[in-house]
Amino acid sequence: MCIRVQGEYSMPAKTVLALAFAATTAAGMSGGAVAAFADDAVRAPGAVQATETASPMPSSPESPGASPSAGPSESFTAPDVTxxxxxxxxxxxxxxxxxxxxxxxxxxxxxxxxxxxxxxxxxxxxxxxxxxxxxxxxxxxxxxxxxxxxxxxxxxxxxxxxxxxxxxxxxxxxxxxxxxxxxxxxxxxxxxxxxxxxxxxxxxxxxxxxxxQPAETPTMSPTESPATSPTP
Known part of the structure; x- marks a missing residue:
């Protein structure tokens, strides 16, 4: 997780805590006060905000935009008259x-x-x-x-x-x-x-x-490539 300073830049949360610890230690604050100070620094409006970016999930065949799988071919019914x-x-x-x-x-x-x-x-x-x-x-x-x-x-x-x-x-x-x-x-x-x-x-x-006679296989144009599975 990173800490983003509004309008300026972002830094890792660990860096913020380290800076808070150094500042409060110099001021003679206790360990509990250090944690509280760091927590307030993270939560304080107008100071810094914690942001997380979710990793993109791999698309599945059922997800929108994925290529649908080919369905079965139309069934044949024998006619009454041969x-x-x-x-x-x-x-x-x-x-x-x-x-x-x-x-x-x-x-x-x-x-x-x-x-x-x-x-x-x-x-x-x-x-x-x-x-x-x-x-x-x-x-x-x-x-x-x-x-x-x-x-x-x-x-x-x-x-x-x-x-x-x-x-x-x-x-x-x-x-x-x-x-x-x-x-x-x-x-x-x-x-x-x-x-x-x-x-x-x-x-x-x-x-x-x-x-x-051998079964016919569909030919592929030079610009076409075989379908591939979505990459995770």
Missing amino acids: AEQAISKAMEKQQDSTIASAKLESEAGTETWQVETLTKDDKWHQVTVDATTGEVTEDKESSESKQSTAVKDAKIKATDAIAKATEQQPGTVKELEFKEKDSKGSWTVEVVDDQGMTHEVKVDAETGEATM
Whole structure:
């Protein structure tokens, strides 16, 4: 603890007591009087005041300003209508067509399957299937598509790819897409397991070989650094 002289400077309490002892000893005061004098000197208004500065406490994760911990990811609930059933409904609507992709989407609390088909005359269609009732709610022709027309020549069709993928990784399919790279076709299938984790399985469109893909890890920019715990 330090003694601060108002408007001037501060000194340790021990120094004040030592000075008081020296002054009162010279004056012939007793030990008790010395203590009383020193105490009065500390407490006397306009003379000196004792001040203490609290040491800063380490911040905790719960304190304001601390970074909140990441919460659990949103849970996945399997739809009433499976990917295979949605594909079947889309093919009933667009007969003799080829399935190129199927994706489960949610909007305003309504889940739908967006199924993309390619007709014999190379016209793309987007078929919307209600993921709860299985009803086809929309069928529209699409002038543009990111898919390749090579899907028509794939030996492994959409439902075959789903079967191969779920054999490799059991779970619920939430997305299926045909891709072509270097004149080689493959299916990318996203499967959600019983713990809610999403896995990506690649199925060769020629041989049907299913391969688990490594999980993607978020990349960090050069200016970012890993999060660190607060320093006590």
